Amino acid sequence: MTDAPVLLEMRSITKTFPGVTALADVNLVVRAGEIHAICGENGAGKSTLMKVLSGVHPHGTYSGGILYQGEEVRFGGIRASEQAGIVIIHQELALVPGMSITENIFLGNEPRRRGAIDWKAAQRRALELMELVGLQEDPDTLIKDIGVGKQQLVEIAKAFAKDVKLLILDEPTAALNEADSRHLLDLLRGFRDRGITSIIISHKLNEIAAVADFITILRDGRTIESLDVRADGVNEDRIVRGMVGRELSSRFPEHTPHIGEVFFEVRDWTVRHPISADRLVCKGSGFTVRRGEIVGFAGLMGAGRTELAMSLFGRSYGVHLSGQVFKDGKEIQLRSVAEAIRHGLAYVSEDRKAIGLNLLDDVKTSMVAAKPSKISTYGVIDPVLEHRVAEEYRESLRIKTPSVDEGVTKLSGGNQQKVVLAKWMFTDPDLLILDEPTRGIDVGAKYEIYGIIQKLADQGKGVIVISSELPELIGLCDRIYTVFEGTITGDVPRRDADPELLMKQMTSTKKTPTP
């Protein structure tokens, strides 16, 4: 295998965004005809690396070089990389639901005869491609009428319609069931036997260990190691070790917790998906939070952590089926966001741009948005008071902005996040749910936000931190729940928190007994 010619070599790729280094000196070598897996935690830089490769981040926006089939390439966009035979299939499938399989396969690439689309040829070719990927369907079936697994196959067929040489699959099995996943992995093996090279990004380590020839592990935007699966006898544990690393650096402020009584408890919380009636996103979840405690929720994407948080916060997600919430020993109802805020809950969403902030607002307006009654009498806003409140938060949270009248979009990610934190601190919450509070912000700002979280806990508030970064949870939290497929699979106190243990509980339905 190692004798095969190198198809792709990415050399010391560095990609920075203002304030954040997404990739630092990353190297990747892929040989022709292999299945190469890229592993790493969320935020390790996998997707960014693939975006560099496929031209989404065009040449010139990164440093380093890409050698493809022995030549240096400089892709200016997706079209250029596709012409070279590099096709990327994203998690969110790029299919048009109202069009047929054939139409989708040839979308943007329609076979023509004298200017018109040659549907006969398209149909014929579509059948060939569908056979290639093992898809048995009428090619006239609409995409919306077939399952996700088959849609994935259509995507792959579409890639083959473009004469693919290097197929990149980003989390291809994330949305698939067992059987579909198995079929897809078999398909990849079949491609390998025909000499087609694949890069696969996946969180499902068992699949990777089973199917990949080589594994490159990224962590914090750096290449950690490249493993030869056969030669090195790689198993899941070995990959986990590479992903999470050994050392937990001192990225967290010193903190001695002052933990009090349990004051918040959720029992048997069951919520179904807003659209599919048979899909439960939270299955009988129960947990407790003590005063002054920072509680972590660990899980892979799609595990149902955000869904749990948002469904608690005034039923903002899904359809509530059952469950009770107790605060200070009394059952409370949280039927609307306003009610949740009144009961002292605050939810800082994982996506501050899409649902956390009104990007048209300025800093001070954003800060008071969740409880304007505190700066108004009979509904009339007191601008002086508003200004004073905003200035206080600007000072205490050290928000870097020329003035509180500045638009929030002018601030960096870290400072925006502090504005959102201020917005919810202003509601005087007893329980703060912070969903990915440090996503997309740099290390320095992370440190400050950890400090703010610890200070909130020291004021006797309960803090729930949902994060996809295990080191963050382990460094910050007093206790960590693990979530897998809507079920809470573990409750790990700080002293036992260990990345490998957590990762295991996050990826298995079996409840691991709490050590």
Next chain:
Amino acid sequence: MSRIKDLQKNLFGGTTSNARQFGMIFTLVAIVLLFQIWTDGLTLTSGNLIAVAAQYSYILILAIGMLMVIVAGHIDLSVGSIAAFTGIVVAKAMQEFAIPWPPAIVLGLVVGALIGAWQGFWVAYVGVPAFIVTLAGMLLFRGGNQYIGNADTVPVPTGFRQIGAGFLPEVGPNTGYNNLTLLLGLAACVGVVWREWKARRTRREMNADAAPMWISALRLAVMVGVIVFATLRFAGGRVGTSLPISGIILIALVLAYSFYTRNTVGGRHIYAVGGNARAAELSGVKLKRVNFMVMLNMSVLAALAGMIFVARSAASGPQDGLNWELDAIAAVFIGGAAVSGGLGTISGSIVGGLVMALLNNGLQLEGVGIDKVQMIKGLVLLLAVALDVYNKKQGRFSIIGSLLRQFRRDGPASPPSDPGSATTPDKARVAG
């Protein structure tokens, strides 16, 4: 350049969102001056100004409601039909049932509120896009007008006509002017001085540097000058005329709604819903109620505008209010509101409406035909918004532009995805 910007910011007390209004005020002044010269001074005569105020006040009243609808992220195409429908109901009620005019006005407002509740229900609680609901309403209430009125005109009694064609009475000593209009002008002058003083005090309390004194003085001088000029013109018309009653209603509404949109929690919620509905909802804003109230309010204002129009033309007819929605929408967009919602001000919309009104008036004074007037108005709307789009692309004061840059900047964060939306049922995916 930056000095000019500073001046502009200080003079108009503005943030970025006021920048377009700033441009529009100059456009307005330019249009006034242009027509003043072109019509040999006819534009700024007392008679013409009074006529303009009476003729366009109802469009401006609609623009107030439309601004709030558009800020909340909707549109209302039915206002002209609602105005016509209310007009005929009120006219018929007075004619057939001999209802006196004061309760008839209340009846008109109630009819507007009921229609608004009907449309608000579909928009806010069922979730039908406002475009569709009000397109349906446009047909429904236009037809309703013709059904009730038998496609005929119905006259209204004299008392009722006051709200559209009435003037302030002549009282007090003979000064050669309408005394009540003079008093109003005086009150307005005191008002702007008081406001400026209060604004300076507020700035001081915030520990922010207030604008230099001479800026305040200059701004006051300009505003007081305009008010004095307008007062003398409106007061100095033909005996028996003054600032029209409809103009007074308009001014009262502008003041009230400006205050509401700028200084109250309820007003802020409208902007929050238009800026980011999901974020507003997650901050405890009652999304449905805001949408409902915005649509309801629009219909009440449309009913008022309809009654003023009927009062002015002394009868309600089947063609009343035709294309009003388009004038109102154009005024709001010329006045700087964003098509996507969340941005815009009452004062901007009024300026936008005045631009349209004076353009109309000036062209008509010059005897330009209605065909050409429409073409010119269409081009002005297009140019006003295109200029704004162009400015954004050039990276000058750009509101939406700066947002887009921001999105690009934060590449490593995951693409915005909403766990509640149908297309991404799974938890928002983390890049990496």
